[in-house]
Amino acid sequence: MPDVTGERLLCGWGRAGATRALLVSPRDGGEIASLFSRSDFSRSGRGGMIARGLGRSYGDAAQCAGGTVVDTTAHLTGIGEVGPSGEVEVGAGTSLDELVRQTLHKGWFLPVTPGTRHVTVGGAFAADVHGKNHHVEGSFARHTTAITLSTPEGEHRVSAADDPELFWATAGGMGLTGIVTSASIRMLPVETDRMLVDTDRFSGLDAVMAAMEEGDERHRYSVAWVDCSRSGRAVLTRGDHARLDDLPPGARRPFREHPVRPLLRAPGHVPNGLINRVSIAALNEVWYRRAPAHREAELQSLWHFFYPLDAVADWNRLYGASGFLQYQFAVPLKRGDVVALAIRELSRQRVPSSLAVLKRFGPASPGPLSFPMPGWTLALDVPIGAEEVAQCLDRLDDAVGGAGGRVYLAKDSRLRPDLVPIMYPRLAELHEVRRRVDPGGVLRSDLSRRLGLD
Amino acid sequence: MLDAFGQPQSAVVLGGSSDLAGAIVDALARRRCKTVVLAGRDEDRLASAARAAKTAGAERVVGVRFDALDVADAVRAVDESFDAAGAVDLVLLAVGVLSAERDELDPARTAEVVTATYCWPAVALTRVAARLQEQGYGRIVVLSSVAAVRVRRQNFVYASAKAGLDDFSIGLSEALRTSGVVVQVVRPGRVPTKMTAGLPKAPLSATPEAVAEAVMAGLESRAQVVWVPASARWALLLARFVPQWLWRRIPG
Numbered sequence: 205m206p207d208v209t210g211e212r213l214l215c216g217w218g219r220a221g222a223t224r225a226l227l228v229s230p231r232d233g234g235e236i237a238s239l240f241s242r243s244d245f246s247r248s249g250r251g252g253m254i255a256r257g258l259g260r261s262y263g264d265a266a267q268c269a270g271g272t273v274v275d276t277t278a279h280l281t282g283i284g285e286v287g288p289s290g291e292v293e294v295g296a297g298t299s300l301d302e303l304v305r306q307t308l309h310k311g312w313f314l315p316v317t318p319g320t321r322h323v324t325v326g327g328a329f330a331a332d333v334h335g336k337n338h339h340v341e342g343s344f345a346r347h348t349t350a351i352t353l354s355t356p357e358g359e360h361r362v363s364a365a366d367d368p369e370l371f372w373a374t375a376g377g378m379g380l381t382g383i384v385t386s387a388s389i390r391m392l393p394v395e396t397d398r399m400l401v402d403t404d405r406f407s408g409l410d411a412v413m414a415a416m417e418e419g420d421e422r423h424r425y426s427v428a429w430v431d432c433s434r435s436g437r438a439v440l441t442r443g444d445h446a447r448l449d450d451l452p453p454g455a456r457r458p459f460r461e462h463p464v465r466p467l468l469r470a471p472g473h474v475p476n477g478l479i480n481r482v483s484i485a486a487l488n489e490v491w492y493r494r495a496p497a498h499r500e501a502e503l504q505s506l507w508h509f510f511y512p513l514d515a516v517a518d519w520n521r522l523y524g525a526s527g528f529l530q531y532q533f534a535v536p537l538k539r540g541d542v543v544a545l546a547i548r549e550l551s552r553q554r555v556p557s558s559l560a561v562l563k564r565f566g567p568a569s570p571g572p573l574s575f576p577m578p579g580w581t582l583a584l585d586v587p588i589g590a591e592e593v594a595q596c597l598d599r600l601d602d603a604v605g606g607a608g609g610r611v612y613l614a615k616d617s618r619l620r621p622d623l624v625p626i627m628y629p630r631l632a633e634l635h636e637v638r639r640r641v642d643p644g645g646v647l648r649s650d651l652s653r654r655l656g657l658d
Numbered sequence: 659m660l661d662a663f664g665q666p667q668s669a670v671v672l673g674g675s676s677d678l679a680g681a682i683v684d685a686l687a688r689r690r691c692k693t694v695v696l697a698g699r700d701e702d703r704l705a706s707a708a709r710a711a712k713t714a715g716a717e718r719v720v721g722v723r724f725d726a727l728d729v730a731d732a733v734r735a736v737d738e739s740f741d742a743a744g745a746v747d748l749v750l751l752a753v754g755v756l757s758a759e760r761d762e763l764d765p766a767r768t769a770e771v772v773t774a775t776y777c778w779p780a781v782a783l784t785r786v787a788a789r790l791q792e793q794g795y796g797r798i799v800v801l802s803s804v805a806a807v808r809v810r811r812q813n814f815v816y817a818s819a820k821a822g823l824d825d826f827s828i829g830l831s832e833a834l835r836t837s838g839v840v841v842q843v844v845r846p847g848r849v850p851t852k853m854t855a856g857l858p859k860a861p862l863s864a865t866p867e868a869v870a871e872a873v874m875a876g877l878e879s880r881a882q883v884v885w886v887p888a889s890a891r892w893a894l895l896l897a898r899f900v901p902q903w904l905w906r907r908i909p910g
Contacts, residue, residue: 213836213837213838218662220663220664221661221664221795224791224794224795224836263662264659269793269794269795269838270792270793270794270795526879526880527662529662588662588663588878588879589875589879593663594663594689594878618662618663620690650659650795653659654659654660654661654667
């Protein structure tokens with residue numbers, strides 16, 4: 205039988221809405237099968253089961269109140285040899301951090317990375333995460349050649365060619381089609397661990413959006429940080445991997461040691477309200493002033509470029525005990541007005557929102573629940589406890605849904621359930637696959653119950 | 659399920675026909691709450707509360723009958739309410755009987771007030787706690803009163819029972835700290851309701867709508883104690899230290 209850690213109170217990265225579940229750590233697919241075969245996992249009965257990695261989903265995606273949560277990080281780990289074309293088999297519970305550490309000095313980097321490297325490979329696939337290169341490279345699943353998936357109906361090796369329905373329903377399917385135990389990922393060859401970065405400052409949202417439409421294609425990576433408190437002034441950073449001959453002649457070591465520990469750690473107890481309008485406005489001001497009006501081809505460490513927030517461990521605690529949420533939505537390219545509306549509304553509500561991240565997405569992946577769609581995406585942190593925010597976000601949801609856009613389920617903790625089929629019109633394809641691989645409805649999470657996905 | 663703002667999708671309301679409960683259910687149903695179980699004594703009042711809940715946006719409203727004087731029946735009432743709701747995100751306890759000066763030397767009336775305001779709720783909450791722990795999550799909101807913080811001569815029978823319930827709920831909240839179940843105590847000032855009709859308007863009074871708004875904010879903050887109005891917190895902190903000879907002279 206799998207290791208049973210015991211009953212645990214689990215919450216998402218936003219630290220709101222913790223629920224209690226039995227936490228287990230199976231060693232392999234066989235042990236997961238024995239969990240699935242337990243009789244108390246009926247749809248009506250107590251229970252349900254969902255996989256959990258490093259708990260970086262902001263909301264309730266990796267929780268299962270009163271049921272069983274499968275921790276993949278204890279045993280379902282490991283990194284194989286990187287093949288000549290970059291393919292590597294990785295355990296689902298392995299973190300992207302570990303994967304980068306093991307492979308970067310050999311000249312390989314993640315094909316797609318989110319803003320933190322402390323997520324697991326299984327979670328990255330199940331949320332079909334995206335990074336700053338989505339406009340050219342698409343989302344995580346596009347670079348995953350196959351997965352091993354444990355379902356109540358047995359273990360499957362699934363690739364997009366053999367079983368496209370199951371593969372793509374699992375990419376972005378938030379764990380509702382099974383538990384990914386390992387994945388084969390095609391890594392990206394890089395010559396150095398540094399980036400060549402262009403930085404530009406813009407006084408308004410329109411200007412930065414125009415610059416992104418015009419120039420994103422020239423860079424592999426592009427993202428803008430927008431100050432919501434000041435009518436959308438923004439800093440756009442775009443970059444590419446530095447080649448060996450981009451390095452200064454005296455310092456051509458392609459790969460350097462990277463410190464394992466984060467620079468800072470947030471204290472264990474932080475009062476509510478530390479992150480407020482004043483402190484946020486001050487931070488945003490510093491951030492904007494620090495950025496150059498225009499700078500080209502600056503050499504930056506890859507770690508700094510991709511993972512600025514990972515320098516502060518447990519930064520989510522800074523929001524205090526009430527916690528916070530992240531609101532991220534995507535709208536079609538022509539509906540940039542919804543991005544402007546969101547920034548206007550949230551600044552009018554005087555939400556003490558830190559910087560919002562604005563990104564232009566490229567083509568969508570075939571996953572029915574995969575979040576990215578061609579267009580714009582905006583993500584911002586919102587502390588819980590600010591007045592009227594809930595209603596404000598509800599109104600924004602309507603605008604997003606009405607524009608043919610959607611809210612990111614991996615970050616969600618408050619969406620109105622009736623908007624899910626509007627935002628994800630191919631939801632029926634997930635249900636179709638679930639009827640095949642999970643006819644008993646064992647796989648469910650707090651998220652799936654809240655949004656009626658199961 | 660509860661969302662990040664603590665808003666429930668399903669609620670069980672014990673004492674579902676009270677004015678305060680009505681205002682809170684209205685606010686909940688306008689947000690996310692689609693399933694409401696209203697448990698109470700008076701069938702007609704439950705029916706009109708159910709109509710109001712539907713108007714506010716609830717899709718499924720179920721009535722459950724109980725009598726708060728029948729302590730032995732409390733477990734049945736809770737179980738029936740839970741079974742009717744399916745998963746229960748929020749339990750609102752709004753049960754109680756106000757006492758008046760004319761009642762205070764009447765043993766039978768004292769028994770009624772204490773039973774309905776303390777005994778039945780305490781037994782019911784014990785069962786609610788067990789059911790929610792089984793679910794692995796849930797929210798309990800107990801309507802207490804500022805009167806429970808420092809008992810006054812005018813309604814001491816009721817206030818003492820509320821004081822007992824208030825302390826019971828705080829204790830329950832501590833006992834459930836790591837269970838995923840959050841217990842919150844709401845202490846409104848005097849609310850002009852059918853219970854207080856005819857009494858003069860008191861300081862620190864709160865309308866049912868103000869209580870509902872404070873409960874919504876409390877669901878979000880997960881505060882153990884919610885004061886309505888918020889200033890009551892400081893007034894009552896002061897009141898704890900007022901000597902009795904002065905306390906009895908303060909009007910209201």
